[in-house]
Amino acid sequence: MSDIIQLLPDHVANQIAAGEVVQRPASVVKELLENAIDANATNIQLIVKDAGKTLIQVIDNGKGMSVTDARLSFERHATSKISSAEDLFQLKTKGFRGEALASIAAIAHVEMKTKKPDDAIGTGIKIEGSKVTEQEAVVTPTGTSIAVKNLFFNIPARRNFLKSNQVEIRHIIDEFQRVALVHSDIAFTMYHNGTDMFNLPVSNARQRIVNIFGAKTNEKLVPVTEETEIVTIRGFVVKPEFAKKSNKEQFFFVNNRFIKSPYLNHAVNSAFEGLLKENTNPGYFLFLEVDPKTIDINIHPTKTEIKFDNEHDLYAIIKSTIKHSLGQFQIAPVLDFQRDSSMDTPYEYQNKKVPSPTIEVDRTFNPFASEQQGTPRTSSFSSGTLAKKSSEGWESMYVGLESKITNSATDITTIEFESEEVTGSFFDAAAVVQEQVTLQVQNKYIISKIKSGIVVIHQHRAHERIMYEEFLQHITVNQAVSQQLLFPVLVELTKEETLFLKEIKPILENTGFVFSSLSDSTLEVSGIPAAIRNEQVPFIISDLLASIEENMLNDTSLHASLVAKSMAKSIAIKSGKPLTNEEQEDIVNRLFACKEPTISPANKPVFITYSTGDFDKKLL
Numbered sequence: 001m002s003d004i005i006q007l008l009p010d011h012v013a014n015q016i017a018a019g020e021v022v023q024r025p026a027s028v029v030k031e032l033l034e035n036a037i038d039a040n041a042t043n044i045q046l047i048v049k050d051a052g053k054t055l056i057q058v059i060d061n062g063k064g065m066s067v068t069d070a071r072l073s074f075e076r077h078a079t080s081k082i083s084s085a086e087d088l089f090q091l092k093t094k095g096f097r098g099e100a101l102a103s104i105a106a107i108a109h110v111e112m113k114t115k116k117p118d119d120a121i122g123t124g125i126k127i128e129g130s131k132v133t134e135q136e137a138v139v140t141p142t143g144t145s146i147a148v149k150n151l152f153f154n155i156p157a158r159r160n161f162l163k164s165n166q167v168e169i170r171h172i173i174d175e176f177q178r179v180a181l182v183h184s185d186i187a188f189t190m191y192h193n194g195t196d197m198f199n200l201p202v203s204n205a206r207q208r209i210v211n212i213f214g215a216k217t218n219e220k221l222v223p224v225t226e227e228t229e230i231v232t233i234r235g236f237v238v239k240p241e242f243a244k245k246s247n248k249e250q251f252f253f254v255n256n257r258f259i260k261s262p263y264l265n266h267a268v269n270s271a272f273e274g275l276l277k278e279n280t281n282p283g284y285f286l287f288l289e290v291d292p293k294t295i296d297i298n299i300h301p302t303k304t305e306i307k308f309d310n311e312h313d314l315y316a317i318i319k320s321t322i323k324h325s326l327g328q329f330q331i332a333p334v335l336d337f338q339r340d341s342s343m344d345t346p347y348e349y350q351n352k353k354v355p356s357p358t359i360e361v362d363r364t365f366n367p368f369a370s371e372q373q374g375t376p377r378t379s380s381f382s383s384g385t386l387a388k389k390s391s392e393g394w395e396s397m398y399v400g401l402e403s404k405i406t407n408s409a410t411d412i413t414t415i416e417f418e419s420e421e422v423t424g425s426f427f428d429a430a431a432v433v434q435e436q437v438t439l440q441v442q443n444k445y446i447i448s449k450i451k452s453g454i455v456v457i458h459q460h461r462a463h464e465r466i467m468y469e470e471f472l473q474h475i476t477v478n479q480a481v482s483q484q485l486l487f488p489v490l491v492e493l494t495k496e497e498t499l500f501l502k503e504i505k506p507i508l509e510n511t512g513f514v515f516s517s518l519s520d521s522t523l524e525v526s527g528i529p530a531a532i533r534n535e536q537v538p539f540i541i542s543d544l545l546a547s548i549e550e551n552m553l554n555d556t557s558l559h560a561s562l563v564a565k566s567m568a569k570s571i572a573i574k575s576g577k578p579l580t581n582e583e584q585e586d587i588v589n590r591l592f593a594c595k596e597p598t599i600s601p602a603n604k605p606v607f608i609t610y611s612t613g614d615f616d617k618k619l620l
């Protein structure tokens with residue numbers, strides 16, 4: 001039999017390698033940005049069109065390449081960064097495998113222009129699917145510009161596999177931020193479809209974080225520093241009261257590389273123990289320097305995991321350093337006149353002394369006279385509290401009320417909360433007169449009579465189902481009832497959140513939100529869906545963005561039901577919330593008026609039934 005083994009042609013090998021290096025547009029962004037940094041650029045521009053599907057271009061002012069290097073850079077295993085295996089243990093560069101450009105050129109149309117500082121003329125090269133189609137001398141500024149067009153043009157299956165533009169641009173932003181955060185000594189800009197998304201001048205680390213995540217971030221940061229024999233830690237943690245549900249503001253960098261480490265993340269979490277509200281994650285930007293010999297950097301190019309020799313020591317050091325920093329900021333407020341002094345109040349204390357809400361109630365108003373079946377709560381007393389709260393400024397309102405909201409669970413039925421004190425006696429009397437047909441158990445289940453026996457309803461899921469169908473209907477028929485706010489509520493957003501909000505704005509408007517303006521970092525909300533209270537707005541918006549985003553990453557693209565699902569999840573009453581009889585009945589009635597009362601939007605059962613036959617059997 002003849003021999004059957006043969007070497008794969010280069011372009012095939014490159015395509016296979018590309019499958020590992022380039023998973024999505026964001027992978028190209030990462031590789032190109034890293035090459036620019038390795039080339040000692042001080043100014044890097046990223047230009048993206050259609051979330052990178054049409055164009056990803058990185059322009060740097062780095063050291064450029066000679067004609068030969070320009071051509072060679074697209075060969076596989078062509079690198080200027082290491083020449084022997086020993087070099088692997090003292091890497092100072094981001095790249096070293098020499099695979100990225102070859103891989104990218106195998107699956108896209110690539111145009112490179114590059115010039116070294118001392119050369120008068122540069123080199124232009126065009127490559128399509130690993131084949132050089134053009135090479136010429138060009139006039140171009142010092143540095144390198146690489147444009148990657150029509151990614152996966154020759155692998156339709158991969159191209160079709162890409163997610164929606166919203167999802168892909170999020171991945172790109174993530175990569176961009178990871179690189180930009182750790183190189184504040186380099187100026188970065190990012191444009192998407194012609195709009196300027198980030199403009200980051202050379203600055204210190206703190207300023208870079210603020211430039212990326214918004215001006216308000218500054219006062220939320222607590223510095224962290226520690227030097228030991230095995231590690232140097234610099235960076236910041238976010239004050240516990242600003243912890244978010246999403247884990248987007250969690251960054252570990254080791255020797256200037258972004259890494260993910262569930263183990264070290266756990267160390268941070270444990271340092272925050274007792275300081276965080278339920279279901280929130282600490283925010284952190286931690287820059288670790290360790291001896292390169294103590295980590296395994298010879299990792300897969302796209303992986304962000306890393307192996308440490310002395311993981312346990314690192315864990316202990318990180319935990320105690322952060323604990324120390326948090327303790328310092330709590331007892332010793334820094335003398336800084338720019339600071340909002342309310343931020344210095346220890347978290348625990350703030351939590352205990354939640355200011356009780358001032359109530360301004362229209363005493364002649366009887367909420368239950370017209371308040372059946374989810375009639376919109378556009379009542380006058382909502383705007384009464386609003387007038388007071390808004391004048392106090394959004395920030396203070398948010399801090400106090402946030403804890404109140406979590407304590408009392410997200411109760412959309414404002415009626416009970418605000419009016420009970422004032423008109424309590426009325427309710428008692430009414431309750432006696434009315435026949436009680438529901439019963440709440442453990443503040444979690446509602447039991448109600450049905451013809452054949454009883455039904456046990458999960459209150460949170462039931463309410464989620466009700467709200468979901470309501471929102472979905474509002475979105476699709478565009479007939480939501482909106483409460484106009486007397487004073488608009490201001491919500492602070494990061495650049496990313498702003499971008500994301502713009503995408504989903506039309507759908508949110510269909511649910512009843514009215515946004516009067518959306519600038520770079522502030523959203524002005526002047527109308528809200530009937531089911532929401534104004535003081536819940538900042539909380540709900542951030543919850544909503546996190547939840548939609550999370551869903552989108554698993555799901556496919558954005559659609560109305562996703563928004564409805566996320567809204568319902570954010571505002572549905574939680575387990576653990578005591579409900580009045582009226583509220584219990586309201587839920588039961590509205591649930592059984594739903595199209596699909598049996599399952600929650602997240603596909604969990606909403607209720608179970610027991611027939612009297614079941615009892616008979618058990619009680620034989």
Ligand code: ADP
Nearest residue numbers: 035039073079080095096097098099100101144
């Ligand atoms: P690696 O970064 O692992 O060396 P790449 O395929 O990313 O491999 O790049 C190959 C080589 O091309 C690099 O080693 C470098 O010499 C050169 N190169 C790539 N991008 C640039 C750039 N922006 N400026 C200067 N040289 C570059």
Ligand code: MG
Nearest residue numbers: 031035095100
């Ligand atoms: Mg590289």
